Amino acid sequence: MMNPVFILSACAISPQLSFDVDKFLNPIITTDDGKLFAAEPDYRQFINPVAIRRMSRQLKMGIACGMRALQLADVSMPDSIITGTGLGSMTDMEHFLKDMITLEEEALNPTFFIQSTYNSVNGWLALQTKSTGYNQTYVHRGFSIELSLLDAQMFLNETPTSKIALVGSFDELTNDYFVVKSKCDYWKESVPNSLKLLSYNHTDGTIAGEGAAFFALTNKPKPLSCALLGLKLLNLPSSYDFTQEIQEFLSQHGVDLKDIDVAILGKNGDASFEYLYDPVVAAFDVETNVLAFKHLTGEYPTASGFALWIAVQLRHWNQIPEPLILKSGTRPKRNILVINHYILHTASLMLLHQQ
Amino acid sequence: MEDLKLKLKQQIIESLNLQGMEPKDIDDNAPLFGEGLGLDSIDSLELMVLLERNYGIKIEDAREGRKVLSSVQSMAEYIQQNKKA
Numbered sequence: 001m002m003n004p005v006f007i008l009s010a011c012a013i014s015p016q017l018s019f020d021v022d023k024f025l026n027p028i029i030t031t032d033d034g035k036l037f038a039a040e041p042d043y044r045q046f047i048n049p050v051a052i053r054r055m056s057r058q059l060k061m062g063i064a065c066g067m068r069a070l071q072l073a074d075v076s077m078p079d080s081i082i083t084g085t086g087l088g089s090m091t092d093m094e095h096f097l098k099d100m101i102t103l104e105e106e107a108l109n110p111t112f113f114i115q116s117t118y119n120s121v122n123g124w125l126a127l128q129t130k131s132t133g134y135n136q137t138y139v140h141r142g143f144s145i146e147l148s149l150l151d152a153q154m155f156l157n158e159t160p161t162s163k164i165a166l167v168g169s170f171d172e173l174t175n176d177y178f179v180v181k182s183k184c185d186y187w188k189e190s191v192p193n194s195l196k197l198l199s200y201n202h203t204d205g206t207i208a209g210e211g212a213a214f215f216a217l218t219n220k221p222k223p224l225s226c227a228l229l230g231l232k233l234l235n236l237p238s239s240y241d242f243t244q245e246i247q248e249f250l251s252q253h254g255v256d257l258k259d260i261d262v263a264i265l266g267k268n269g270d271a272s273f274e275y276l277y278d279p280v281v282a283a284f285d286v287e288t289n290v291l292a293f294k295h296l297t298g299e300y301p302t303a304s305g306f307a308l309w310i311a312v313q314l315r316h317w318n319q320i321p322e323p324l325i326l327k328s329g330t331r332p333k334r335n336i337l338v339i340n341h342y343i344l345h346t347a348s349l350m351l352l353h354q355q
Numbered sequence: 356m357e358d359l360k361l362k363l364k365q366q367i368i369e370s371l372n373l374q375g376m377e378p379k380d381i382d383d384n385a386p387l388f389g390e391g392l393g394l395d396s397i398d399s400l401e402l403m404v405l406l407e408r409n410y411g412i413k414i415e416d417a418r419e420g421r422k423v424l425s426s427v428q429s430m431a432e433y434i435q436q437n438k439k440a
Contacts, residue, residue, distance in 0.1 A: 050393060053372040107407040110400040 001252065002157045005217045006225040006355075008164075009072035010312035012305070013038050013061045014211035014297050019068070024313055025321040028296065031194045034187050035178055036209040036298035048128065054111050056091040058172035058212075062121030065212040066168050067128065073216035078166040080134035081122050082152045084144030086301020086342075090174045092116035121170055131166075142342025143233050145169035145213070145302045149350070150231060156219035168214030169302035178208050186299075186343060188269070195323060197269040197295035206268035206343075209298015213305030215312070221355060226312050226336075229253050229351045237347040243279045246339065249349050257283045261331040262314060264307045266340030268294040273341050280339060281327070289320060290327040304340035304348055311336045311352050360431045367427070370405045371398055383428045391426075399424055406430070410438050 012018040015036035016025050029039060038061060043052060046064040055063075062083070070078065096112040114120070119137040126135055134155060138147040145168075152165040181187065188205035191197055197207055221227065232249045234242070247257055263284060265277055281290055297306050314320065314333045338350040364378035367387075371394065385391040388399065402424050406412040412434065414420040423433045 050395070053374055054397065103408070107404050109404055111397060114397065 004227040008216040011069040012213040012309040024317045034207045061212040062170035066125045066214045069214035079163040080165045082148045084138040084148040084169045086141045088118040089116045142346035145305045146348045162220045165217045169305040170212035171300040173210035206299045227353045232349045234347040258285045260337045262289045262336045264291045264338045267292045287329040289329040291324040307338045
């Protein structure tokens with residue numbers, strides 16, 4: 001089993017005002033049209049002003065989020081940059097494909113092509129930080145950020161010397177993507193208030209979202225850092241006893257379901273997936289804090305990055321924001337379990353411990 | 356010629372997303388790359404696409420391209436001499 005890694009800093013750009021470190025999900029942003037777009041910060045202090053004019057929203061979100069995570073960790077040059085994206089750069093890809101059709105494959109703009117590649121964010125982060133180390137982008141739908149974290153854990157376990165890995169995720173929502181996935185029944189027909197999403201759990205579908213989340217990880221424990229003890233990827237979780245799998249994962253780390261202080265669930269209001277979470281919640285201690293977050297972010301392949309961001313924030317704030325709470329408990333906030341299920345039948349578990 | 360240069364400046368601003376700039380901010384003879392507007396190699400590709408898409412002009416020779424794209428004035432002159440559409 002691998003040694004834990006330690007999260008020095010976390011930054012999230014999401015539909016909530018999460019970029020602002022002075023507040024913790026206050027106020028709450030809602031939508032009534034089933035689409036939660038990110039609240040974007042002022043990018044100019046994090047991105048080369050000459051290059052910014054060419055960048056898509058996703059590129060700006062990813063770069064600014066990564067640079068901010070480094071800034072919060074007081075790191076100027078990471079030893080590696082490892083990211084995950086489920087969709088890649090949708091806006092640039094859509095532009096490019098539309099141009100291919102309308103212009104009959106003649107005189108296509110190079111920018112859309114160049115920046116639609118999945119590793120554009122990593123490339124820019126490497127250029128801006130002058131990092132020539134290991135640089136990788138995972139594109140595996142609902143497992144993208146999990147694979148990035150796993151790779152970072154392996155990278156940091158490889159050496160006894162102190163290393164920093166910048167790990168992150170980014171996915172953007174576009175109106176065209178929303179329409180296409182509507183045809184696959186991804187979304188609920190109507191959610192008049194996104195904050196109430198989880199109460200619409202008698203119907204199929206969810207709401208759409210987007211966001212970026214970045215973390216500075218190290219292999220050496222630091223005071224007040226949050227330890228990522230382990231993570232597990234589960235394909236087709238409906239085909240076996242999900243609760244049993246979680247129990248086994250926890251026992252590998254010497255923890256029981258009853259030891260979990262805070263559980264952060266990726267419930268998205270879709271009636272089809274409620275059955276996965278219910279037995280797990282029933283197995284927790286009655287004083288376990290149970291949280292959910294997708295009514296604040298919407299669903300997207302790397303949404304678990306936002307859950308990880310919440311886990312890190314719990315260290316800084318005494319009070320858990322009310323909108324996150326499904327069930328309030330009295331336990332301290334030390335053992336944190338993130339359980340996320342993505343639409344395409346993939347699930348992940350992350351076990352964290354606040355130092 | 357003056358109309359063409361004005362139109363070209365508008366197209367450059369739009370194509371390269373030069374936020375906050377107006378045609379009057381671009382000097383006819385100022386270098387587009389390096390100093391002046393400070394454009395880079397990706398911008399040069401975008402300007403080639405602009406010429407092809409709007410004026411039917413395809414520049415195959417890189418050396419010629421560098422000369423043509425050196426300023427708004429040189430671009431306008433080249434368009435006047437070679438415009439197809």
